[in-house]
Amino acid sequence: MNNERDALIAGLIALAGFLKANPEIPVSVAPVIIRAFPANGPDHQMCAEVDKVAALLGTEIDLDHLPHGHYMTAIDFGPVRYEFTAILAAARARHAAIDSYRDCIKTDDL
Known part of the structure; x- marks a missing residue:
């Protein structure tokens, strides 16, 4: 038993x-x-x-997200969606590079 998993499921049911x-x-x-x-x-x-x-869910890989470096699958239950996503190394590096500038730019209105 996975206590965190069980707690999440119990919380969703509640x-x-x-x-x-x-x-x-x-x-x-x-x-x-x-x-x-x-x-x-x-x-x-x-x-x-x-x-x-994806095999457990019976779903395909969502190819629309690959250009963004996200290898993912998903299943929908009406308006509720479960996604399982691998954020590939190039996407993680790109995000880290962009994020490295976060505190370098100051605007007058802040």
Whole structure:
């Protein structure tokens, strides 16, 4: 048993039950997305993990995200979506390079 996994599932079930029992509580019409990621490692290992999850889900790899360095699969349950994504090394490096400039630019309005 994975206590964190069990806690997440129990929390989702409890939230669903609470919202069902309290229809006056507003909810967003935007989709709810649960995102999970393999441990960082070599791209081929992370992609293999995504392939494994895709097989378990019965889904394909979403090729639309590959140009952005995200190797992912997803499944939808109405407006609720589960995504499993490997952020490939080049995308992580690109993000780190852009983020390295974060405190270098100051604007007068801040």
